[in-house]
Amino acid sequence: MPPKKEKNGCGCTSIPISLILVLLGFGYWGFTHLDKLDIRKFLPNDISQFLPNHQQPTPPTLTSAPTPPIPVANSPSPQVIPTETPTTNPQVSPSPVTPKQSPSLQTPWEKKRIRGIYLSRYQATNNANEKMIRERVRYYRAQGMNTIIHGVWGNGCTMYNSNVMQQTFGYKSCPNQFKEQWLDWLIDEAHKQGMQVHAYFEKGIKIDKNSPIFDEAIAKRWIVPGVDKTYAGIEHYVLDVEIPEVANLFKKISVEFVQKYPTIDAVQWDDYLGYHAELPGKVDRTAHLTNFVQQMRADIKKANPNVSFDLCHHNPYWGKRYFAADWSNWNVDRVFIQIYNDNNFKEELNYAENYEGVAISDQQLYRLKDLVNNPKINSVLVFPSSGKPEETAAAVKKANLMNN
Template sequence: MPPKKENSGCGCSSIPISFLIIVLGVGYWSLTHLNDLGIKKFLPDAISKLLPNRQTPPAQQPTASIATAPIVIPTPSQRVAVIQSPSQQSLPTGISQPKSPVPLPKSPVKSLSQSRWEKKAIRGIYLSRYQVTNNASEQMIRDRVRYYRKQGMNTIIHGVWGNGCTMYNSQVMQQTFGYKSCPNQFQDQWLDWLIDEAHQQGMQVHAYFEKGIKIDKNSPIFDLAISKRWIVPGVDKTYAGIDHYVLDVEIPEVANLFKKISVEFVRKYPTIDAVQWDDYLGYHAALPGKIDRTARLTSFVRQLRSGIKQANPAVSFDLCHHNPYWGKRYFAADWQNWQIDRVFIQVYNDANFRQELEYAKNYAGVAISEKQLHRLKELVSNPKIKGVLVFPYAGKPEEAASLVKKTLQ
């Protein structure tokens, strides 16, 4: 009998098919997860490249639509609002709740200088005779008043007289000279509109008797004044660049003209808050003759004030002049005896600023130019300075008012 042969097969035929399927599945899974198991790095590169590369698909972004959150308008006691989900429910996966409230834009906070500025009794801007009146409609005038209010002003000092004539229709001018006003294109109601709008805005209007008792060669009454000898001998050269001639108020006809004009004005505009005269109410010491006119000028001003108060007791009679020493010494203006209601000290000479402030502390305030706005914060911080008037030397009051606001910010 031939010898029995060894079985050379693997015996796979006797292995159940289900077991083979399980082995193959586990093997395939192992190959595809070699990287996860940390085994792949131990295999040769040639083999690793042949193995399937399993990549993790990116997470799918949520497609849920989130309603835009409403913005809560703050009450006076609230400064911020929170952007909220429609019902404060949990948000879909991937959307996080805001970590902190989202602040709304705040109203501009006033600086300390602005707050102190608003406490000043008078915050005024000068407007010369032609800076509102000429060809101005009612809307233009009202808009300008509101503009100055937004810049922090509470008083407009507007020229109503200057260089020998009025900036309104005057019966006194008509009877005396044959024309009713300065040569200007203005609507008769311009000052009514100005006063009305200012009062609506909580502001005051002061009538500025610009140039006072002085005229120049461009005055419509110059020739008549020369012919009638209404002029004090000599030329007033107080200010460089222009020659002024001083009307002599010692002449009864001249004194009566000013009294009539003043009384007519405060009656025609009974709601005007004040009338203001300036340093042109005076005789410069350099005039020839070396005549002391101090006492007679004092008598004239007192009579002028008395007439105004009788016609309209509510009107304040104001003055913006040099300090009392300089006024009396160089301009025959002893205004401390003029019975003035309010006095503002001119501080246009910046070199004497400190000395002038010592005078100003005792009166209604100071007048400065836009070139001196670097002094404004100092004036505002000084509680003894009760008011500040700004004179636009450049003739641009809107720009000057804007600079005031910027300086205080």
């Protein structure tokens, strides 16, 4: 048989036309989408000239695959998180914090430097245990007070156990059933509450017939002749501080106190530190009283420089004119003007605006609004003439709430 003859050409004539058209279309599509197919690396470097409009391929943006959550033992089942992107960044709610009250948020009453209430010697001491003392302090704080002015001396005796009293009279204190630590508890709790305690030398240099030292004072001739009738219905006898023995007693008591209670914030004397002008003899005792107070204050400051020596007295004119109390020259640290007499209230207020503040009684709380709103009055002290300081404190709070 003759040898078989090889066919020339590629045999394209035998390929269907439809397949050829598909291949041509795919080829054209591939050249126009080289950037997406990433086959540029298999083509010559100058292939770009054959691309439509000489298009340069853009490198693809790679997106990392999401990392599957790592399971944690005892963790709650994962929640399905929505895929929508929030329009704003989510904010994490902070833990609740109790804000400190700034001065701008304080009421006019709270802006007063000293908001004080007087407690007489027997109003928080008799049979009072530690719990009772501390609760009473917190009570006054809740009524808006920041200072307790508590009697520690009065009618010739101390409201604490005093070595000076023991050595001088043979007994340690006033006839009162107090716990020895009552004042320590009161000061400690007050300071914890952000309050101050001022030691009130109640009745000052005056005593009455009920004083435990009355008979001895008469026998030793410590009494100024005559009866002091400054206040109607109350007869007082004035201890004469011109007598060295009397003056030394007060100075020793004062020094002992500020050393025994070194964290006390202040000591305060009132208008009973003075002689009434109507005492017999019309003797001018002004200079002697000034010397006495100056020396007593100096001794207190030497023993405890941090304590404030305060005075709550009549205005300087009345004090000097009717009580021999020229307190403008006593070098006291702070002065509060007493305005217990409503008849001269406006005139007395003019004095109070030039000093630390004013003292009023619980019968004058209707004046509280004007005092609180007066920027020249830095401090307000309230005296419970009713003998019920807790009720007075509550009435002060009520008046301030009504006035706000």
